[in-house]
Structures are given as structure tokens and as C-alpha cells.
Amino acid sequence: MFIYSCLIVISNASFLTDLKIEHDYGNDLNAAHIALGKTLNHYLMDNYTFTSGDAGVITYFSKWHQLDIGGLNDKFIAENGGATPEYVEKTNPELVIFVSPGLPTNSSDKFYDQPFYNFVLENNYTQLDPIKFNENYYLIPFLKPNIKDFESIKDSIETVSKESNEN
Numbered sequence: 001m002f003i004y005s006c007l008i009v010i011s012n013a014s015f016l017t018d019l020k021i022e023h024d025y026g027n028d029l030n031a032a033h034i035a036l037g038k039t040l041n042h043y044l045m046d047n048y049t050f051t052s053g054d055a056g057v058i059t060y061f062s063k064w065h066q067l068d069i070g071g072l073n074d075k076f077i078a079e080n081g082g083a084t085p086e087y088v089e090k091t092n093p094e095l096v097i098f099v100s101p102g103l104p105t106n107s108s109d110k111f112y113d114q115p116f117y118n119f120v121l122e123n124n125y126t127q128l129d130p131i132k133f134n135e136n137y138y139l140i141p142f143l144k145p146n147i148k149d150f151e152s153i154k155d156s157i158e159t160v161s162k163e164s165n166e167n
Helices: 002-041 057-062 075-080 085-091 115-122 150-166
Strands: 049-052 065-068 095-100 131-134 137-143
Touching: 002 057, 002 131, 002 137, 002 150, 049 057, 049 085, 085 115, 095 115, 131 150, 137 150
Parallel strands: 049 065, 049 095
Antiparallel strands: 095 137, 131 137
């Protein structure tokens, strides 16, 4: 009987660790992806598009058109093994969101080697403050400067960034 009791305690201890991970994931999702999606939803009427490699929650809450550069919602990208900067440029996204492992700190970071990073530079996108999901996962937004709601969207995204970094 004692052995069974020990096994139950051990298995429950393992389960508690899983619960903490799920709890933290939910909190991080609320602070980053859901908060960003909800703030972008205020600009739904403008029929904007964003490009990201992180499909799902942001699109759901923002209702913006999304081009997932991984191809999860685009037949051309899925059939051709990935997006190209030229293909992304054709969609003319107002917002490009990069997923970054940690904060890029200098030009030697792998983050800056992405072909889409050159795309945002060449098209004069403005880098906004990063949105923290967790210690190893950030959303790095780039906003097209010549859009109608630039200042308002910029301020909204930077509010989400500030709040996510407080968590």
C-alpha cells in the first residue's frame, strides 16, 4: 500500500509541474499574442494585412488578413516550400511580425540574417518595441510608416509591448 501511495504522490508532483507550465503559457499568451490581436482589432475596418511566422491567436483576435510565411494559410507558400520576400511584397503587409528567440541585441544576432529582415529595411518599415512572450520568445513588430493609422497603431503596439515586459 505504501508503494502505491508513493507512486500517486510522485505522479501528482509531475502533473503539478505540467500545470504550472500550462498556466505560465496561458498568462504569456494573454500578455503577448492575445493583447496584440485585440489592439489590432481596433483597426479592422481598414482592411490591413500582417505577415508573420506565428499563425493563429493574433489573427483570431485581430481579424486582420494574415500571410503566414510558414505557409499554414497560403497555398502558394505551402506548395513552394516557403515564402520569399518578393511574394510577401506582393501582399503589401502593413505590419510584419518576427518571432525571435530572445531579444536581438547586435548586428551579429541570427535574427538579422533573415531574408525578411532585409525586406522590412528595404521597404522602410519602422521597428517597434518588442513584445515579450517569455524569456526566450519575443514578437518583434515592424510597421509600414506611410499607412493612415501609423501613429495610433504604433502607440497601441508599444502599449502592448510595455505591458508584456512588465509580466
